[in-house]
Amino acid sequence: MDFTVALAQIKPKLGCLDDNLALVEAAIEKGIAAGADLIVFPELALTGYFLKDLVPEVALRLDAPQIEKLKTLSKRISIAIGLVEVSSDFRFFNSALYLEEGEIRHVHRKVYLPTYGLFDEQRYMARGERFRAFDTRFGRVGMLICEDMWHLSAPYVLAMDGAMTLLCLSSSPGRGVSGTEGLGSAAAWQKLTATTAMFLNCRVFYCNRVGYEDGINFWGGSEAISPSGEVTARGAILEEDLVLAKVDGGALRRERIFSPMMRDENLAITVKELKRIDREKEY
Numbered sequence: 001m002d003f004t005v006a007l008a009q010i011k012p013k014l015g016c017l018d019d020n021l022a023l024v025e026a027a028i029e030k031g032i033a034a035g036a037d038l039i040v041f042p043e044l045a046l047t048g049y050f051l052k053d054l055v056p057e058v059a060l061r062l063d064a065p066q067i068e069k070l071k072t073l074s075k076r077i078s079i080a081i082g083l084v085e086v087s088s089d090f091r092f093f094n095s096a097l098y099l100e101e102g103e104i105r106h107v108h109r110k111v112y113l114p115t116y117g118l119f120d121e122q123r124y125m126a127r128g129e130r131f132r133a134f135d136t137r138f139g140r141v142g143m144l145i146c147e148d149m150w151h152l153s154a155p156y157v158l159a160m161d162g163a164m165t166l167l168c169l170s171s172s173p174g175r176g177v178s179g180t181e182g183l184g185s186a187a188a189w190q191k192l193t194a195t196t197a198m199f200l201n202c203r204v205f206y207c208n209r210v211g212y213e214d215g216i217n218f219w220g221g222s223e224a225i226s227p228s229g230e231v232t233a234r235g236a237i238l239e240e241d242l243v244l245a246k247v248d249g250g251a252l253r254r255e256r257i258f259s260p261m262m263r264d265e266n267l268a269i270t271v272k273e274l275k276r277i278d279r280e281k282e283y
Contacts, residue, residue: 006036011211016049198229
């Protein structure tokens with residue numbers, strides 16, 4: 001099926017749940033007005049990123065009033081959004097929710113929490129423990145949160161689980177300068193999204209935030225990638241944006257016929273060899 005995706009490249013306020021929910025609602029209304037069927041928000045869109053000791057203050061249970069509001073809005077448009085989730089045993093997760101037709105269809109808890117450079121997520125958050133694809137009205141989908149996508153096994157597992165669309169919610173800071181005088185982090189992400197889409201014959205929708213926190217900027221550049229690895233829409237660098245991408249439902253079928261990587265993938269061999277490596281590995 002053909003559908004339209006909106007990538008909400010917003011600028012959340014650090015630790016301000018109410019203000020950020022209002023920002024999200026405004027973006028949703030714009031997306032609906034523009035004819036979008038699905039809207040994707042960045043990682044930790046409801047809270048801001050460098051939370052540190054604020055994590056327990058902004059964490060939400062899945063039955064929180066803010067989530068109920070999002071459930072209601074999802075009756076009008078499907079929503080993927082990032083937040084801090086608190087579990088019943090008081091662990092805190094960097095999570096992404098997928099809401100559709102008034103229900104939470106899937107919760108992904110970030111598995112790979114970076115602790116290098118300016119990142120210190122694992123000090124404040126618990127790690128997720130799985131990657132699972134799930135069914136939506138747009139077909140089977142998988143969600144990743146920022147660092148997850150840099151581990152090749154993560155999108156691969158989702159593709160093997162039947163995902164034809166990958167949603168990556170990100171809070172990527174601007175770092176480095178590339179050979180073309182652009183941001184090195186932007187160039188790296190653009191290579192990653194295109195390569196992932198091409199090798200897994202899947203759509204990739206990448207949503208990155210903008211704004212500053214603690215003197216660090218987030219660069220935006222949200223983009224939609226077709227199953228052939230081509231960019232179909234890309235957002236502004238360093239500025240708020242609502243990126244609209246029209247999805248040609250037939251493009252995925254055509255690409256999988258032309259380049260049948262998923263058809264020919266031998267999952268049994270992969271599983272067998274990984275088990276062997278695990279047995280032989282010295283921990």
